[in-house]
Amino acid sequence: NAGVTQTPKFQVLKTGQSMTLQCAQDMNHEYMSWYRQDPGMGLRLIHYSVGAGITDQGEVPNGYNVSRSTTEDFPLRLLSAAPSQTSVYFCASSYSGSSSYNEQFFGPGTRLTVL
């Protein structure tokens, strides 16, 4: 199993450009999440999904869109990139079989710079 994969690994954008960060998992996990990581601020939840067709906002959703058409894929779209969105983005997935146990498996991350 590949686990959680993310593409691209690195990306540089100009202010105002749009792009999609890809995330896929092959573990048949229902739960998937997107986080951004900035120095000194830990990981902050952007959007999450509890299953195909179901998404919800996290702590910092502004400027980002998500959709979940399949169990495997959970892309994150930046509509109009801003320098404040320079960050490392992590996608994570977890099993939903038990509501009290939700170990998250993280992808390798995408390092995004917005100029």
Next chain:
Amino acid sequence: GQQVMQIPQYQHVQEGEDFTTYCNSSTTLSNIQWYKQRPGGHPVFLIQLVKSGEVKKQKRLTFQFGEAKKNSSLHITATQTTDVGTYFCAGPNSGGYQKVTFGTGTKLQVIP
């Protein structure tokens, strides 16, 4: 909203010394998880605690969940250079088990 703070933010220790990081939540947690992130890497799950007052050990690592389920700690005995990284606690907030709030993290540096 829920806040999860960790102290210290940074810690430098000599190899062989002990290390402890503390995690405090503004709300009661149903469970707490700990993750380790090596420099340049992604977070990796270490453990989950569920019960009030629970203590779990993994070799040199000891994890505790507070009686009030609002705080937790991770203690490493006799640190090694392989322990270098940032340690995060995380807990689900009232929005559901998938809506997880991560702590601010403690970055550990081990001096050989």
